[in-house]
Amino acid sequence: PANNFTFTYRRRGIPEWDFSQVMPEELEGFVRDIDPAHAIRMINGSFIIGEYRKMDECTGLLLYYNELRDEYFAELRYKSYPEIDHHLDAKNLDDLAVLLREHLGAILKVKLLAGSINILVNPFTHRSCSPVQKDSKSARTKEMST
Structure with a gap:
């Protein structure tokens, strides 16, 4: 992995x-x-430096470092829907460690x-958590009709 890391x-x-x-x-599971x-x-300029996820869901947390x-x-994901959480915003590793210890x-x-993330669902773009749907047109049609 170190071959892909930048100087910064x-x-x-x-x-x-x-x-x-x-x-x-x-x-926490x-x-x-x-x-x-x-x-x-x-x-x-971003790197994903940490990920926590539920194995059978599209729910988790991505921790980033942006070198720019x-x-x-x-960034949080609850059933594929993103939300930024500012509790882990930090300018250096020492501060990040403190915040992770306090808030992760x-x-x-x-x-x-608990699912207390703010989600606005658009019925036309809502997707299931399955990574691949074989018949995406019929899946969208079925999803929109429910």
Whole structure:
């Protein structure tokens, strides 16, 4: 994974950061699939440095680092619908560690498990959590008729 890390990402010490105390492998029924040492490079200077998800749902938390803005932030997904949560906004790893220790469990438990995320559903764009639908036209027609 380090081959895909930029100079800025490495300079911030993210690949070597000991996240084990603030990002356990499992928390509140969520599994950590991505960690800072195995981050995924995205577009516009962002890296996904952490992911917690429910194994059978499209619900979880993505933790990002953006090298252009030099900041950390989180995005929640509840049944595929996104929401930004500012409890994890940070400018450095030390601050992020404090925020993760204080808020990560509560965000996963209260916002995602309890479903208290703000969702506006458009019936024409609503999707199921299944990654592939073999007959997407009939699936959309059936979904719109319900």
